[in-house]
Amino acid sequence: MKALVxxxxxxxxxxxxxxxxxxxxxxxxxxxxEAAIAKYRPDAYALITLDLNLPGMDGLExxxxxxxxxxxxxxxxxxxxxxxxxEDLQEVLKAGIDDYIAKPVTLEKFFVRLAMAQxxxxxxxxxxxxxxxxTAAKKLLREHQAKAGV
Numbered sequence: 001m002k003a004l005v006x007x008x009x010x011x012x013x014x015x016x017x018x019x020x021x022x023x024x025x026x027x028x029x030x031x032x033x034e035a036a037i038a039k040y041r042p043d044a045y046a047l048i049t050l051d052l053n054l055p056g057m058d059g060l061e062x063x064x065x066x067x068x069x070x071x072x073x074x075x076x077x078x079x080x081x082x083x084x085x086x087e088d089l090q091e092v093l094k095a096g097i098d099d100y101i102a103k104p105v106t107l108e109k110f111f112v113r114l115a116m117a118q119x120x121x122x123x124x125x126x127x128x129x130x131x132x133x134x135t136a137a138k139k140l141l142r143e144h145q146a147k148a149g150v
Contacts, residue, residue, distance in 0.1 A: 002047075
């Protein structure tokens, strides 16, 4: 699976890239939202970690842009934020962000959130498999009905 880290602090960016790589992801990085937009392709990333306080377009604006794009599977977005008041978190959720980590970020917090994202990926995969099985069963049923003249 691929991940995109959008973080303007070089040390934090490097830390997340390394942690995600250790977690089995193929990782790309961007220092701001504009660079992330230039890298973005539908279905390219399963996970995006996103600093909300970016230069230029902020993380909320980027996530709104991201959610407006035509795509197959939406990436799971984890926001990194120093704003953890309830009204701030409501804005995070309205923007389409799936989860957040309040600063200061530790690797322990990051790995917990990564485990939550991986559990969401597993649920999505089960859903896709069930949907494919249902589609195949419907097709088989239509074929049998056609043979039986129903």
